[in-house]
Amino acid sequence: MMTTAKWTEGSRLFWLLTLALAAMALGLLFPAGWSTDGYRLVIRATARTSLLLFLAAFAAAAAARLWPGAFTHWLRRNRRQFGLSFAMSHLIHALAIFTLWRSDPDTFWTLSNKGSIVSGSIAYLFIAALAATSFDAMVRMLGPKAWGWLHWAGVWFIAISFIFTNGKRIPVSGWYALPVALVLAAILLRIAAKRRRRVPAAA
Numbered sequence: 001m002m003t004t005a006k007w008t009e010g011s012r013l014f015w016l017l018t019l020a021l022a023a024m025a026l027g028l029l030f031p032a033g034w035s036t037d038g039y040r041l042v043i044r045a046t047a048r049t050s051l052l053l054f055l056a057a058f059a060a061a062a063a064a065r066l067w068p069g070a071f072t073h074w075l076r077r078n079r080r081q082f083g084l085s086f087a088m089s090h091l092i093h094a095l096a097i098f099t100l101w102r103s104d105p106d107t108f109w110t111l112s113n114k115g116s117i118v119s120g121s122i123a124y125l126f127i128a129a130l131a132a133t134s135f136d137a138m139v140r141m142l143g144p145k146a147w148g149w150l151h152w153a154g155v156w157f158i159a160i161s162f163i164f165t166n167g168k169r170i171p172v173s174g175w176y177a178l179p180v181a182l183v184l185a186a187i188l189l190r191i192a193a194k195r196r197r198r199v200p201a202a203a
């Protein structure tokens, strides 16, 4: 039987999202110029796409449990693709940061400091480890227990990083409260889904 691969499922979805991220970065860099302004636009835009893709992966299973339906099941089915696309978006974040640091170190150091680089680098180590172990062969190699611990620690570290990186910018603009609220809402969703799973077992 011939099956038609869909662009909204599996690895094709990942490549579609990667293409969209690359188009977004180039679409910002060409008009703004391959300069400080352009790199800063890419850093900010990818921070936002990363958050949305991360939330899709982070909340997918809980959303499908609380509100079963075509959309939430699609999210859950493709959560690995959203996780990998989040890593891709954050790779572009890193490339733009590196380019900004090389081309305009003064601006880079007004926007960043050693403390954020240490915590950001730990988050990047987790992102790399999660992406590298998001394949069935790696899950088998690590074993379910180690894999479960790594992914539990990784996703929570990243969720908290998003709360801090956005939260510290709230004094600059109240709009940064929105991403903080989105991460907190996703955390509440996961807690609610976990409680729902426990109720029938207790009853």
Ligand code: HEM
Residues within 6 Å of the ligand: 040, 041, 043, 044, 045, 047, 048, 093, 097, 108, 111, 112, 116, 117, 118, 119, 120, 121, 123, 124, 158, 161, 162, 165, 166
């Ligand atoms: C060593 C690692 C990292 C460095 C050096 C770094 C650097 C930067 C810089 C310089 C900006 C400011 C861009 C501007 O205002 O023009 C920025 C923005 C941001 N970064 Fe990163 N980053 C790192 C890792 C991360 C990680 C791991 C996360 C989240 C998990 C993150 C989330 C954000 C967010 C939310 C913004 C604000 C975007 C906005 O304005 O909407 N960063 N980063």
